[in-house]
Amino acid sequence: AQKVTQAQTEISVVEKEDVTLDCVYETRDTTYYLFWYKQPPSGELVFLIRRNSFDEQNEISGRYSWNFQKSTSSFNFTITASQVVDSAVYFCALSDPFWGQGGKLIFGQGTELSVKP
Amino acid sequence: DTAVSQTPKYLVTQMGNDKSIKCEQNLGHDTMYWYKQDSKKFLKIMFSYNNKELIINETVPNRFSPKSPDKAHLNLHINSLELGDSAVYFCASSQDQGPGDYTEAFFGQGTRLTVV
Numbered sequence A: 001a002q003k004v005t006q007a008q009t010e011i012s013v014v015e016k017e018d019v020t021l022d023c024v025y026e027t028r029d030t031t032y033y034l035f036w037y038k039q040p041p042s043g044e045l046v047f048l049i050r051r052n053s054f055d056e057q058n059e060i061s062g063r064y065s066w067n068f069q070k071s072t073s074s075f076n077f078t079i080t081a082s083q084v085v086d087s088a089v090y091f092c093a094l095s096d097p098f099w100g101q102g103g104k105l106i107f108g109q110g111t112e113l114s115v116k117p
Numbered sequence B: 001d002t003a004v005s006q007t008p009k010y011l012v013t014q015m016g017n018d019k020s021i022k023c024e025q026n027l028g029h030d031t032m033y034w035y036k037q038d039s040k041k042f043l044k045i046m047f048s049y050n051n052k053e054l055i056i057n058e059t060v061p062n063r064f065s066p067k068s069p070d071k072a073h074l075n076l077h078i079n080s081l082e083l084g085d086s087a088v089y090f091c092a093s094s095q096d097q098g099p100g101d102y103t104e105a106f107f108g109q110g111t112r113l114t115v116v
Helices: none
Strands: A003-005 A010-014 A019-021 A024-026 A033-039 A046-052 A059-061 A064-069 A074-079 A088-095 A105-107 A111-116 B004-007 B010-013 B019-025 B031-037 B043-050 B053-057 B064-070 B073-078 B087-094 B111-115
Touching (some): A003 A105, A010 A019, A024 A074, A033 A074, A046 A059, A046 A064, B010 B019, B019 B031, B043 B073
Parallel strands (some): A010 A111, B010 B111
Antiparallel strands (some): A033 A088, A059 A064, A088 A111, B064 B073
């Protein structure tokens, strides 16, 4: 069965600190997608990144970076020089084998990040 | 233009009532979903439709009935509302862009349902 674990329920940092949000997944599929979403206090779900299982390149987008390691089934997310606006709940998600034809995303429990000024 | 829009954003209703949540996407996507987010923020799939065909119905009480009149719309009707139905309901859509190339899920802004 597929599963996503975000072991950190809450993280609190001070502005300008770097912070890494962990995501570990379980799947027997060889082809799958991994995603990160941000849910700010306003409640909407904001897409951050999509990565397919064949692309293990790390990605950097501004202050955000992602480290995908198939060997450890992890897809971790790092925010460099955190800002108060980064305060949100962050979700990691894994696609099921039928993603693209009506399949689902399996979400982790979410990590609530609080960045204090 | 909003890509995935749901109405209403807030819904407060009494137990036993019937209510509907509407969802529309203007992205031209073939697949639409309903997800439920509970009070602990956990997100779980309820339904998915691909080209108007029901694909996933994930252990949802049959008081919940999705309806997809066309590929751009997926509405959620809930009969005989119960206190435990209080949650945030998210509509989403995605697209198959070709062999092995699928988009992310684009989510609506959510509907906060409170049953009193």
